[in-house]
Amino acid sequence: MAQLSESVTLDREGDVAVITIDNPPVNALSWHVRQGLADGFAQAVEGGASAIVLICAGRTFIAGADISEFGQKPQGPSLHDTQLAMENAPVPVIAAIHGTALGGGLEVALCAHYRVALDSSKFGLPEVNLGLLPGAGGTQRLPRLVGVPKALDMMTSGRHIGAAEALGDGLIDEMVEGDHDALRNAALAFAARAVANNMPLAKVRDRDEKVAEARGNEQLFADFRATIARKTRGFLAPEYNVRCVEAAANLPFDEGLQVEAELFRELVTGSQSAAQRYYFFAERAANKIPDVPKDTPLVDIQRVGVLGAGTMGGGIAMNFANIGIPVTIVERDLESLDRGLGVVRKNYERSRSTTAEQVEQRMSLLTGSTDKADFADCDLVIEAVFEDMELKKSVFAELDQICKPGAIMASNTSFLDIDEIASATSRPESVIGMHFFSPANVMKLLEVIRGEQTSASVIATAMALGKQIKKVAVLSRVCPGFIGNRILAQRRFEADRLILEGATPEQVDRVLYDFGLPMGPFAMMDLAGLDIGWKAETSKGSTVRDILCESGRRGQKNGRGYYTYDPETRAATPDPEVVAMIREFAISKGYEQREVTDQEVLERCLYPMINEGAKILDEGVAIRGSDVDVVWVNGYGWPVYRGGPMFWADSVGLPEVVAKIREYGERLDGDHWELSPLMEKLATEGGQLHQFSN
Numbered sequence: 001m002a003q004l005s006e007s008v009t010l011d012r013e014g015d016v017a018v019i020t021i022d023n024p025p026v027n028a029l030s031w032h033v034r035q036g037l038a039d040g041f042a043q044a045v046e047g048g049a050s051a052i053v054l055i056c057a058g059r060t061f062i063a064g065a066d067i068s069e070f071g072q073k074p075q076g077p078s079l080h081d082t083q084l085a086m087e088n089a090p091v092p093v094i095a096a097i098h099g100t101a102l103g104g105g106l107e108v109a110l111c112a113h114y115r116v117a118l119d120s121s122k123f124g125l126p127e128v129n130l131g132l133l134p135g136a137g138g139t140q141r142l143p144r145l146v147g148v149p150k151a152l153d154m155m156t157s158g159r160h161i162g163a164a165e166a167l168g169d170g171l172i173d174e175m176v177e178g179d180h181d182a183l184r185n186a187a188l189a190f191a192a193r194a195v196a197n198n199m200p201l202a203k204v205r206d207r208d209e210k211v212a213e214a215r216g217n218e219q220l221f222a223d224f225r226a227t228i229a230r231k232t233r234g235f236l237a238p239e240y241n242v243r244c245v246e247a248a249a250n251l252p253f254d255e256g257l258q259v260e261a262e263l264f265r266e267l268v269t270g271s272q273s274a275a276q277r278y279y280f281f282a283e284r285a286a287n288k289i290p291d292v293p294k295d296t297p298l299v300d301i302q303r304v305g306v307l308g309a310g311t312m313g314g315g316i317a318m319n320f321a322n323i324g325i326p327v328t329i330v331e332r333d334l335e336s337l338d339r340g341l342g343v344v345r346k347n348y349e350r351s352r353s354t355t356a357e358q359v360e361q362r363m364s365l366l367t368g369s370t371d372k373a374d375f376a377d378c379d380l381v382i383e384a385v386f387e388d389m390e391l392k393k394s395v396f397a398e399l400d401q402i403c404k405p406g407a408i409m410a411s412n413t414s415f416l417d418i419d420e421i422a423s424a425t426s427r428p429e430s431v432i433g434m435h436f437f438s439p440a441n442v443m444k445l446l447e448v449i450r451g452e453q454t455s456a457s458v459i460a461t462a463m464a465l466g467k468q469i470k471k472v473a474v475l476s477r478v479c480p481g482f483i484g485n486r487i488l489a490q491r492r493f494e495a496d497r498l499i500l501e502g503a504t505p506e507q508v509d510r511v512l513y514d515f516g517l518p519m520g521p522f523a524m525m526d527l528a529g530l531d532i533g534w535k536a537e538t539s540k541g542s543t544v545r546d547i548l549c550e551s552g553r554r555g556q557k558n559g560r561g562y563y564t565y566d567p568e569t570r571a572a573t574p575d576p577e578v579v580a581m582i583r584e585f586a587i588s589k590g591y592e593q594r595e596v597t598d599q600e601v602l603e604r605c606l607y608p609m610i611n612e613g614a615k616i617l618d619e620g621v622a623i624r625g626s627d628v629d630v631v632w633v634n635g636y637g638w639p640v641y642r643g644g645p646m647f648w649a650d651s652v653g654l655p656e657v658v659a660k661i662r663e664y665g666e667r668l669d670g671d672h673w674e675l676s677p678l679m680e681k682l683a684t685e686g687g688q689l690h691q692f693s694n
């Protein structure tokens, strides 16, 4: 066996050369892998191999380019040269695939003459999620194998397809059952057959039939663009991917490659991809907790309990049923229980990805009850009753009597103090916050809140469970609103004040929507319901929200809030009556009315969020700046092509942000604009918020 570089070896199995990549954890195409591949193909051919098998060790085939090398000085041979050596090899090259063949990994496999894959393997071009397009010929080769519509779908969604689908599409030539040895043997057998039968050295680049079907068909591309327009608003990469596939359909291969290279260069040097690549690592960093080592023992979660089957409880329960964990749901009476379970069933039935059989199978995992004693065999109970401290303390005291030793007791509270809740129990080490976002079965974010005494094992279990239920978990310490809602509250405060000074709800929302957020604060409040937390008895006419509620405006649910809603389409229309009510109220409170610029709206909504994020870091509530970004991208739809609020602030420049915060602080209420000392320090020293770590 020859060691070609630190991560690539070459050995022989009879006449067949076997090149093995072993670059943990995911066999990314780091420079030494490319070097080893280039040498391996050259040496295999020189050594007279009859065929070449390319296979990977460890958990997966190549998962793509090494993302950490982007933006660094290039080293070693280019991927393109490596691919040419494969595709032009004078003997059959067979890629043997297990795990995931993603991005550059799939592009390498597309340069083999044949592909053999385990039935459990997956394939995708997820570059779009990094603000990129496949830059190693994938945009030209994939459509030649799977056709234009499928390639468009895979490249603009980044979705992975399974081996059976890949076989049906012609992406792979053979599917193998079994383990890694079975794969290796099947690839060797394929190689022997290819040699014995003189099978052609099939180059994907030479295939034309599938792209020819779309040649000159502008309508096909126009229709596809229309289908993704809403979902991809603001992103450059999806459109660039479409242009590459258009080139694949309409141009000769080499010209298509040139289009790909030019558009790739534009994206990889642009700000969107820089933000999205940063975000890729940010999300993975969020899992790492300095004082909770990786090998911390976890609590074994076999059964979950959920208390309260309202808006949140039902969705929370669905997450566990979806991965086969049985759930006991307890409500205060049968009527509420039936209503809650009914909503869960409806949600499953409405979901396009759940078959009728799956609906029944998942519903069968949910056991309803009105007796908390039924939580006795649960390993984790998540409380989702009304947001009321006294109620939460009383149910936690009860849970303390019922739950078995070692069981985790979690609260889904949005704002309340986990330590105070834990004080109602005899085991604060078992109490934690698991803050899901609404709708809890859909939103990806899970804020995990550690109390003063929460044990490492309980923290590690909550974080690991988050990953298991396909959420992105971020750890926070206790403070009102934790990371996400505490920052949101700052934006809301300022948005409320802007409309008193002369901006309209529609203007504020438009500015934030154009920035890339899914909706602005007023549309968001209408969606949640204006009367959440509103008490008619105590809050008479003291805010705009109060006067809207008093006049019967409750938000989307009754068709009238800051906007008026079409009962059929739910489309929002700005309402002059609301604007007049706001004006009258503002004048009565002594606010001078003026024209507010869009730029001011943007700065006044976003800079207090940055400032609060910095305070959250200063207090050690979040571990690192990137965690704040992960919360805002997953929980509130901050556009990932702007990285997150901390990353964005750094790209604006902290000195600039600090100067503006000072300026607004002098003009407006000083407390609300009080500058974070951490941000001031970083701005002075040239530091960055998104890289800050406690």
Ligand code: 3HC
Pocket: 025, 026, 028, 060, 063, 064, 065, 066, 067, 068, 100, 102, 103, 104, 105, 107, 126, 127, 130, 132, 133, 134, 135, 136, 138, 281, 284, 285
């Ligand atoms: N480059 C560098 N590091 C990578 C990487 C990559 N392409 N993919 C994963 N990693 C690292 C992760 O950062 C993580 O590191 P850590 O343990 O230090 O945090 C480790 O590998 C394991 O990753 P995950 O935690 O994500 O492991 P999972 O098992 O959950 O998922 C995976 C594995 C599905 C392969 C997932 O990591 C993934 O989706 N990776 C990215 C795939 C991708 O985007 N490929 C395209 C790259 S761009 C490209 O190829 C350009 C080309 O067209 C020229």
Ligand code: NAI
Pocket: 307, 308, 309, 310, 311, 312, 313, 330, 331, 332, 336, 340, 383, 384, 385, 386, 387, 388, 395, 412, 413, 414, 415, 435, 436, 437, 438
């Ligand atoms: P909800 O009012 O929709 O549901 C609460 C449910 O708890 C009701 O069905 C009620 O019958 C039940 N309940 C009340 N007391 C009970 C008791 N003693 N025993 C059993 N069941 C009881 O409220 P929602 O919106 O689901 O909120 C629940 C919790 O989740 C709150 O702490 C809230 O702050 C938090 N949260 C809410 C979010 C939202 O967007 N609605 C988002 C994230 C967290």
